[in-house]
Every structure is written in structure tokens, then in C-alpha cells.
Amino acid sequence: MTLTLNTAIQLLTPQYWEDYELIDCGDFEKLERFGEMVLIRPEPQAVWPKTLTEADWTKKHHIRFKGRSATSGDWIKKNPKMPDRWHISYANRDVRIGFRLGLTSFKHVGIFPEQAVNWDYITESVKAFKTPQPKVLNLFAYTGGASLVAKAAGADTTHVDSIKQVVTWANENQELSGLDNIRWVVEDALKFVKRELKRGNKYNGIILDPPAYGHGPKGEKWKLEDHIMEMMRDVVQLLDPEEHFLILNTYSLGFSSVIVENLIRTAFPVVQNLEIGELYLQATAGTKLPLGVFGKFRKLKK
Template identity: 80%
Template sequence: MIQLLTPSYWKDYELIDCGNFEKLERFGEMILIRPEPQAVWNKGLPESEWTKLHHIRFKGRSATSGEWIKKNPGSPDRWHVTYQNNEATISFRLALTSFKHVGIFPEQAVNWDYISDTIKRFSTPRPKVLNLFAYTGGASLMAQAAGADTSHVDSIKQVVTWANENMELSRLTDIRWVVEDALKFVKRELKRGKKYNGIILDPPAYGHGPNGEKWKLEDHIMEMMNDVTKLLDPEEHFLVLNTYSLGFSSVIVENLIRSSIPNPMNLETGELYLQATAGSKLPLGVFGKTRKIREA
């Protein structure tokens, strides 16, 4: 069954409204307007309300970059937010980047909840978890906070440094940081005979490794899945695959998992969305997840 899932524990985040290719969001006490290519419908609130509510608005110079316009020059460039579910609490430093991002993807909280819940159910003491394309580390933080031995892999040194700051902010320690092309790292771990109880993948549609390696989702995801699933501990494991690509559906994600894992247990697929206070649902990616929990 295909599921539609939205986060339920956020207090420091709110999607207020979305439409006309924009979204109005609250991160902590800061309210931002950012571009959103999925929001092709009309806004729920009048433009005057958006203008009144927001503190900072992103204005694009091109398809990939732009600048932030502050209504009040005193608005911060950096601030903190916290996420807490039933298992753990994690914190993030947010910042205004030139790519419209602020350092967090709030819809991923659904996957964080799944990760922490699964780790708590494992009978394996201190299970090993690998987070690939790990960005600023939301999934890594949650895995570590839930009791895992976590490795965090991303090809961009600056975002790994950012993730390390988030670890310290969350009062956590000992996450393993790796700046490397994800596919290369996985192949090396296979040669070493490594096994992981949990693997998280949130690959971009396009990307580059630290040495210029090219990543294109549709060209490389099957190779990645074939390799990654060989790293899973056969006795107790979970796998989370999340994609944000306009060309991918949850059926594609299901086929990828079934092609690489014979008879996956407890397979779930679906679409992540954020529920706007003004009424609309904003789709933000598709997921597939499977887990095998050993009975104690």
C-alpha cells in the first residue's frame, strides 16, 4: 500500500502556506518565503498576509542561486531549532545559504522517527548505521541519539563540518565523519567486508563527488542499491531510501528495493508531504523503507 506521510512532532517548524511556486515557513521564530517548484496551485492566504508575516524572503538570481532580502536588517543570518520525538531530541544550526536552503529538510522528520523507532526495537547492542548523501546530518543525529554507532558520508566538506556543529549542538559525540563520494565509499566498505544494521540514502537528482565524480540519479541508483544491500546485516537491519526528483514515483522506489533485496520484510512505500496550516498539502519526495527485527 502506498502511504502519504507528514511529520507529527515538529514544534519549531510550520508550513504556513504554499502556492504560486513559493512557500511560507516558520523555522523557530523566523518566518521565511522561499521558492517551491512543486507548489503550482494558488496560495491559500492573500499576498498581503505573506508580506505581513514574513521576516526574510529569498529572491533568485538564477535557477541555482540568489539572495535573501530581510524586511528587518536586524534579522539573524543564523539561528537554532530543535526536534524531539518519543525517542530522542536533536538540534540544528540554520543559516541563509545562497542556494535557498537553510540546512534542514523538515519533511525528513518522518524518516527520522522511523530510524529512531527501529533502532530502539533492535536486539543488536549499539547497531551500526550508515547515512549516505547525509547533508547536515538530521538522520545521523537521530540514529546516534537513539543509540547507534553512526557513520555519516557526504561529498561536500562544508556540509560535513555543518553536521559536526549540529552534533555538538545536540550534545552528541562520536559520529564518524567521511568526506567522500558515496558510491566509492560503499564499494570500499564491501571490499572490507563491513556490515551495517541500518543504511539511509537520500540521493540528489544530480551531484558531484569531492574529486569531480558525477552522480545522476537514474543512471547510478540501481548500482548503488545493488551494492548497498550487500552491506546490510542479514539478521537485523533497516533500509531507508528517499528521493526528491520530479521524475521518480514511489512505485519506482518499490521496484528498486525489490530488485536488490529478495522478499524485503515490512516494506513500506509512499510520498512525504508537509501539511500547510492554510490547507494545502505540499509533496516533497517519495520513500521506500524495509526492516528486519530479530526477536529477542
């Protein structure tokens, strides 16, 4: 098979975030506002100097993450009375969803803001489908941003993640968003896909946001470069042939958008309307922060 790699590479950043702002980034850190809370967190891709001064960062922030190891650390609050949990919302032209954020020991707060670009694509796709209540599958689904927008846009939505506590968190976000009836599945994503293939199930939309490394609930091991091709070959067989969309998003520092394009074209040679590129956040101070690569495509009924 010969691959023709001539798809234009896009650079995309969220357009509608009122409750999120990347203020500045640099020196391996980022200064971010989530609602009214301003945090400083590590950022391995911010290899350039900060634009604002250290005094500016110190003045603006409320809470700072200090790492104890490569995978964990502590949050240092200016005021000990500042909450460990708080709420924000996201809205585009068609849907509004809510999130419960929290200070975790591994520097995350429960949301990846750059994913709003993909949430808009999901919303647009579900709204454009002619299929009544299209079925959407969200794999490696974390706290459920993609699941929430799919459901809010009118899709019958299945949410799959291997960590029970994260699925519970996603369920809280469903309640905050005024939604219900998302199907929650705690399972290894690859095992779930293979079971769905045996059942003959089909989906109009599939979202994959796999980690570089991970473990299933029964100790299953996931390594992106070892398993992603198998996953893609299986997943495309779940797509409804007449009307569908698929999003593949990766954060691995070793993955380029050309790799993502190769994966999609190899697994699904009949792909239509393929888009590839990078997601980034635009700092108010002026710098662009790259935060992953994506490939996505959709087919609508004529």
C-alpha cells in the same frame, strides 16, 4: 524475475515539529516558520494558488528569497539586523536533536523538515533492535538530521557526504545536540560503499537520500537515474542479514513510489515489511505540499 507491485502507498507527514510550521504554499512559493523566523522560499511543486492573500504573506514573513538564477539568489530581510544563522530543535518520543540553520545562496537553510518522518522511523528501528549498539550508515547525509537521531537513539553512526563544508555543518549540529563520536567521512557515496563491501563491513541501518545530480570531492559525477540501481545493489549487501533497516528517499520530480518499490525489490528480493509512499508537509492554511517519495523496510531479530 516477476515483481508483485501490491504494496499500499502511504502519505506521511511529520507529527512532532514544534519548531517548524508550513504556513501556506502556492504560486511556486512556500511560507514557512523555522523557530521564530518566517521565510518565503521558492517551491517548484506548489503549482496551485496561495490560500492566504499576498498581504498576509507580506505581513507574516521576516525574510524572502529572491532568485538570481536557477541555482542561486539573495535573501531580502525586512529588518537588516535579523540574523543569518539561528538554532532550532526537533524532538520525538525518544530523542531530541538541535540544528544550526543558515541563509545559503541556494535557497536552503540546512534542513528538510519533511525528513522528520524518516527520523522517527530510524529512532524506532534502533530502539527496537536487539543488537547492542547497532551500526548505522547515512549516505548523502547533508547536515546530519538522520545521523543525529541514529546516534541519539544509541547507534554507532557513520555519516558520508561529498561536501566538506556540509560535513562541518553537521558536526556543529552534533555539538548542539549534545552528542559525540559520529564518524565523519567526506567522500563520494558510491565509492565509499564499494570500499565497505571489500572490507566486509555490515550495517544494521542504512539511509540513502540521494540528489538528482551531484559531484564527489574528486569530481565524481552522480546522476540519480544512471547510478541508483548500482548503488542499491551494492548497499543491500552491506545490510546485516539478521537485523536491519533501510530507507531510500528521493526528491526527483520524475521518480514515483512505484519506481522506488521496483528498485528495492529488484536489489533485495527477500525484502520484508516494505513500505512505500510520499512525504508531504501539511500547511496550516490547508494545502498539502508533496516533497519526495520513499521506500523503507526493516527486519528485527526474533
